[in-house]
Amino acid sequence: MGAKLFGAIVERLGQPAVLGELLLGVLLGNLALFGGPSLAALETSETFAILAELGAILLLFEVGLESTPKDMMAVGLPATLVAVVGVVTPMALGYGVDQLLHGQDSWMAHAFVGAMLAATSVGITARVLQGAGSTRTPSARIILGAAVIDDVLGLVVLAIIAGVIKAAAAGAELDAMGIVAIVVKAFAFLFGAIGIGSFLSPRLFRRALAIPSTGVVQALSLSLCFGLAWLAQKAGLAPIVGAFAAGLVLEDVHFEDHVKRGEKPLHESLRPLTALLVPVFFVRMGMLVHVDNFVKPGVIGFAVFLTLAAMAGKWVCGLVVPRGVPRLTVGLGMMPRGEVGLIFAGIGASLMLGGKPIVSSATYVAAVFMVVVTTMATPPLLLWSLKRDDTRAKA
């Protein structure tokens, strides 16, 4: 209820509801600083962590559902180029900022910080484009196409870096071959899951027509989601990688015969689950922000440079669009990090290397700062840029 309330308040201020949920979490997690009761027991509660993780898995499943493998294949070269530049540049900039300011950490920590800057959360941009009636402009088409590739690239990057860190933490010798093996495994899992899943999913749903009870679509879809999440975990990748692959594979057409005989379509039965569990994830991510870290020397500076790297890294991808497409609009549209950035930061906070989390509690604060600023700054900047495009087109 608190998440709903805070979400509604920030939505009235023109911001996405997720920022309200995050803010509520920050407030709850830091009550003790203002003389309130400490909720440290909730922060470390296993129940709370499990529910939040289920929320993150269902969220990435939902993100995956928004596109299909066909969409992915149909993305043209310009959007693919934008996506690749928009992943590589912020990663390089993030790596650089972390190496400059946290020189004592290992190169794997720098790489993880870079990875946190990789993935765009296009939902915020899509809503702004929709509100402005601009979803059919060339820049919007490039942004929305790039977002499909961007999600996949971001998860591959996460899978690779987390795999390298886990292998290092387990004491494996990490030569070039070892890293190549992890890269191959990450690609093999994602594209293997998508390939085999696309083949199996329509056949499974056709078989499942033999089960007369209701709720089969929900049961089978969630089994696919949690099944692939579990396989991803077994393969040493993050469970969200599997959940995303499951979402990508599933298409409405697989279960249209079920819907014809009275089943609810998947998005309708998924909504109540995400409505309950996803806010738990965002509130928990907010609670992990210990704001007293902000006054530690160097943290504000690091947060500001990280945010600049995140923004500039995405602006650069506007430079590779075809002639005539507004560069700034594309760069600004790719800017928000939102939920995917938070999920990456949360995973980093729980990945251990040499007895310390790869994302320290100070770096976590800076990452959340980066997510909040890139997300909040997008709607006003993008609207301004869209208006400018409009005026220019008329001129």
Place this chain on the structure above:
Amino acid sequence: MGAKLFGAIVERLGQPAVLGELLLGVLLGNLALFGGPSLAALETSETFAILAELGAILLLFEVGLESTPKDMMAVGLPATLVAVVGVVTPMALGYGVDQLLHGQDSWMAHAFVGAMLAATSVGITARVLQGAGSTRTPSARIILGAAVIDDVLGLVVLAIIAGVIKAAAAGAELDAMGIVAIVVKAFAFLFGAIGIGSFLSPRLFRRALAIPSTGVVQALSLSLCFGLAWLAQKAGLAPIVGAFAAGLVLEDVHFEDHVKRGEKPLHESLRPLTALLVPVFFVRMGMLVHVDNFVKPGVIGFAVFLTLAAMAGKWVCGLVVPRGVPRLTVGLGMMPRGEVGLIFAGIGASLMLGGKPIVSSATYVAAVFMVVVTTMATPPLLLWSLKRDDTRAKA
């Protein structure tokens, strides 16, 4: 998916789906006996236990939603009498069976075994009546009215006995006054929650109209459910008592203005949640059945006598119906225990007294046996009895 499959198979055999889910659990929990892999890690997993408990809470919330405080007040004297006799008799018989066969246990263990026999699961009966087109007969009206009171009485009994056991386990001196205090607390909580909840609920929903986002009905309803479950736990009662009270209090009319402006009614947003979590509960309850207990001396005998006590205790309540109402039909209709019996048995298995669970692993097996037999026997016996009533009425 396994629960769906097994549910569909037993439904084809004319049995309620919940028995299939339970059976799947029994199979999974005893795979090792047949040379399969042991799933002991799943059985003791905290994640699995948490999800199952959420399932039980949502299930009792749904049971509570089926009636309103007004329905409760409107139940006539005959149905109330049937409910009271149908709770007291099986409790007394269950107490007696446990005292005879487990004489070494404390009187509190006997009382808990009695309590496990108290509550009817009227859902199974309701489905049989519906199928036979007999929901408007006098016997059906008495059964469905009695079920409303029966649920409340069963939960009060559970609250009292669990309260006494917890107090004893904490080392409290249990004189008559102490027990009276617990009885008063149980009644005060349930009727206090219903009274205050009925006053607050329509006002809260009216206030919540100010929040423009979707999902307010779901968020507020689940907050009420989990809030009262938490309060019940704080008051030393089982969380399901609070969840049931929340369901009882909530009425569709409280949020009709929300539904008018496009929100989903509660039952639609609750269904996907229960579809995911309730089978987890039933499968887990099945996994806790260690069938090798059955070959221990005395367990089969205890299970059979417990089941007879459960059946006979409910048949007796057919004797107090007004003249002209078919006695046997009412007695048979009150017979199934289903989910509520399982929840009680599960709570007993986790309540500790003197270092041992109040429901031992052998007694748990017998309780599940009792639930399965009373549930499976109801549809055929009730159908036969309804046909007999029909023939007699025509004669």
